[in-house]
Amino acid sequence: MAIIVDKHTKPGLSLHGLGVICGLTAAVWLGAAEAPTKLVTAGFSPFAISSAMVCGVFLSRWTFPTLLKGTAYVFADLADKKHLIIWALLAGVLWAEGNTLTVFAIRDVGLTVAFPLWNANSLIGLLWGRVLFCELKGANRSNIAKVVLGALAIALAAIMLGFSTVHAGVGQHAMRGVIAAIGAAFCFGTMYVPYRKAYLSGMNPLSFVTAFTVGELTTVLALTLALDHGMHSSAIQLFHQPGLLFWLFLGGCMWVVGDLFQQFAAKYVGIGRGIPLSNTNQLWGLAWGALVFGELAGASHERMLMVIGGSAVMILGALAISTAVASEQEQHATDEVVMRECERYELDHQKVVLSQQGDELDRGAGARRWWDYVIVFVSTAIFIWLGVRAVVPPLQMNLHWLAVLTGILLLALAAGAYYLGKRTHFE
Amino acid sequence: MKARKAAVAVLTDAQFLVPFLVAIAGAALLVFLH
Numbered sequence: 001m002a003i004i005v006d007k008h009t010k011p012g013l014s015l016h017g018l019g020v021i022c023g024l025t026a027a028v029w030l031g032a033a034e035a036p037t038k039l040v041t042a043g044f045s046p047f048a049i050s051s052a053m054v055c056g057v058f059l060s061r062w063t064f065p066t067l068l069k070g071t072a073y074v075f076a077d078l079a080d081k082k083h084l085i086i087w088a089l090l091a092g093v094l095w096a097e098g099n100t101l102t103v104f105a106i107r108d109v110g111l112t113v114a115f116p117l118w119n120a121n122s123l124i125g126l127l128w129g130r131v132l133f134c135e136l137k138g139a140n141r142s143n144i145a146k147v148v149l150g151a152l153a154i155a156l157a158a159i160m161l162g163f164s165t166v167h168a169g170v171g172q173h174a175m176r177g178v179i180a181a182i183g184a185a186f187c188f189g190t191m192y193v194p195y196r197k198a199y200l201s202g203m204n205p206l207s208f209v210t211a212f213t214v215g216e217l218t219t220v221l222a223l224t225l226a227l228d229h230g231m232h233s234s235a236i237q238l239f240h241q242p243g244l245l246f247w248l249f250l251g252g253c254m255w256v257v258g259d260l261f262q263q264f265a266a267k268y269v270g271i272g273r274g275i276p277l278s279n280t281n282q283l284w285g286l287a288w289g290a291l292v293f294g295e296l297a298g299a300s301h302e303r304m305l306m307v308i309g310g311s312a313v314m315i316l317g318a319l320a321i322s323t324a325v326a327s328e329q330e331q332h333a334t335d336e337v338v339m340r341e342c343e344r345y346e347l348d349h350q351k352v353v354l355s356q357q358g359d360e361l362d363r364g365a366g367a368r369r370w371w372d373y374v375i376v377f378v379s380t381a382i383f384i385w386l387g388v389r390a391v392v393p394p395l396q397m398n399l400h401w402l403a404v405l406t407g408i409l410l411l412a413l414a415a416g417a418y419y420l421g422k423r424t425h426f427e
Numbered sequence: 428m429k430a431r432k433a434a435v436a437v438l439t440d441a442q443f444l445v446p447f448l449v450a451i452a453g454a455a456l457l458v459f460l461h
């Protein structure tokens with residue numbers, strides 16, 4: 001109990017505050033990750049784009065944990081909680097399935113119909129958080145209202161922003177597309193169950209994503225081969241074009257940075273609060289599309305109203321969730337869930353509780369090995385090799401806004417990394 | 428915790444059923460849509 005008391009009295013930034021910062025930083029980076037992929041305009045299949053991006057993700061997912069903690073730390077953490085490896089692989093499979101289902105949904109009903117449906121993932125995450133991990137249990141009415149209404153507001157705002165940017169018609173197989181979009185929402189919303197499970201058991205998010213990405217890459221490549229003309233897939237052709245590949249790898253790398261912060265948000269504020277916060281990425285995606293790529297040029301008065309209204313509703317939703325600090329009763333419910341995990345999987349309760357606060361007993365474990373430097377060097381070299389061959393297509397871009405949004409991106413990264421490093425040493 | 432014991436604990440964990448069944452349903456849906 002002394003440890004739990006310490007958790008609430010530790011000076012400095014609160015864990016709730018840290019989780020909110022991580023969720024908002026995740027949104028900035030996840031929203032920007034789409035921007036480089038806009039530069040790949042040639043007619044590749046969505047499977048090809050997705051698999052190339054996931055290869056960039058795989059490369060980055062091994063680089064960042066190695067850079068921050070070293071592989072010895074990551075493998076020691078995985079070995080210590082080996083029952084979570086299957087959960088991480090399963091989460092990767094769910095992401096890949098959800099992503100492929102969005103491809104089907106867009107093809108059959110267009111983004112306007114598909115997007116609102118799969119964006120319901122945050123509400124599904126909220127449901128699983130409550131049912132499986134007792135999130136919001138014991139919370140006062142004000143906090144429940146803030147989280148539920150905040151999540152609904154963010155989902156509604158994302159729909160408004162989605163409608164403002166896309167104008168695709170409904171295809172021939174409307175019902176099939178709707179089913180695919182609902183399936184994607186379930187896959188994405190359920191993917192957060194393993195996330196939360198891992199963090200309640202004291203696993204470091206950096207270790208979790210290292211295993212997660214194996215399930216993700218394997219499933220994406222298998223689905224590309226199975227559903228996109230096998231060895232004749234345009235993905236094969238894409239991998240022979242380093243000039244284009246760089247942009248997809250860059251998008252994947254930026255997505256990884258966003259996802260890492262999303263993982264820390266899920267750890268420190270739970271999935272009910274963390275997912276809606278990171279889902280505000282739609283706002284940043286729109287900012288990049290509208291301000292840098294001029295996607296709203298000549299937009300009607302109605303569309304502009306939808307953009308302004310959607311942005312305002314999203315900010316209000318994020319504000320509501322950010323101020324819903326978990327009460328003592330809610331913390332107690334979480335402590336009971338942690339105790340259940342410790343009993344079931346024979347985990348060291350003291351270590352797990354400390355890990356919940358971003359502190360670890362064996363922080364010194366896992367010194368860097370020579371192969372850590374090799375991993376970082378090889379992945380950096382691949383990015384540089386692709387980067388010098390990158391071809392910028394003749395797209396009109398507003399360089400002023402490109403500089404402003406890149407500045408915000410770096411500022412968010414610096415702030416997020418500073419607070420995460422200072423408060424938890426990335427744990 | 429031994430690997431075998433961990434496997435049994437995971438497979439009998441009701442929480443595991445949720446993502447596992449959704450993953451199976453997702454795979455079945457993909458095959459159906461394809």
